[in-house]
Amino acid sequence: MSLFGFNLIGYETRTKAGDEFLRANYEFLNNRWGRCLFLCMISIFPFGMFRPYDQDHNNRHILLNQLLALRTDSLVRKKSKQQANTAEREEKSRTEDAARHIRDQAMKTCQKLEAVNSDNDKDDKPATPSKKTLLVNFRNEEVQLDRERLVFKKEILKLEIEEKRLDRLERHEVREKERKQLEDLHNQMSEV
Structure with missing residues (x-):
């Protein structure tokens, strides 16, 4: 063996x-x-x-x-x-084949319905705006809101900058007063 x-x-x-x-x-x-x-x-x-x-x-x-x-x-x-x-x-391929077949049949019937509807409604304008128009309008509104938000933020920043400038000036004035007081005190001490 x-x-x-x-x-x-x-x-x-x-x-x-x-x-x-x-x-x-x-x-x-x-x-x-x-x-x-x-x-x-x-x-x-x-x-x-x-x-x-x-x-x-x-x-x-x-x-x-x-x-x-x-x-x-x-x-x-x-x-x-x-x-x-x-x-x-095999199960997945069967379901995909069935879905593909249903999709194809739906597309065929939709094309027929669109052809019939387009013949009847050539003169009529659509009652509702198209999806593209709605998206453009929505986007324009978003842009306008963003602009308003930026203007608001800009005003807030300007106010903060002005407040900081005033704080600096106030601190500078306080320091100047303290310096003058110290000089006066020093002068008085030197006279005595």
Whole structure:
């Protein structure tokens, strides 16, 4: 028996369990993950070394069976996820196709209705302004409000600037008075 390029005749499987394992898991061992597991297994405990009733041998088999069960569980989960994803994609494409069909039919009927209405209403002016006109009017009102807001802010800033200027002048006058008082006091002290 050969497995991914290895001739297993060199590994004499003296136990029935080793032969059964190789036969039962031949497909699994031919993929990349299985090869890695097999090589790790051989490096840990070569098949020729198995003893039929060894406790260590039984523990190794239990561990190997658990690893195989985990691998098969992960494969089953992966396949179910793939199937769910394909089902979702198919459902999404069906709904998109249905929506596209409905949209196309609606556009066809709208064009027919517009053609009939345009023949009847050529002389009549529309009762309501168009959307574009409404948007332009709305934008103009916004611009006017922004201008008024800017004028208001400008006036507030002018008032604040004037108030700060008056505060500076007042502080300057207070300093001048204090300086004069100090000079007078100094002069009086120097006269005495």
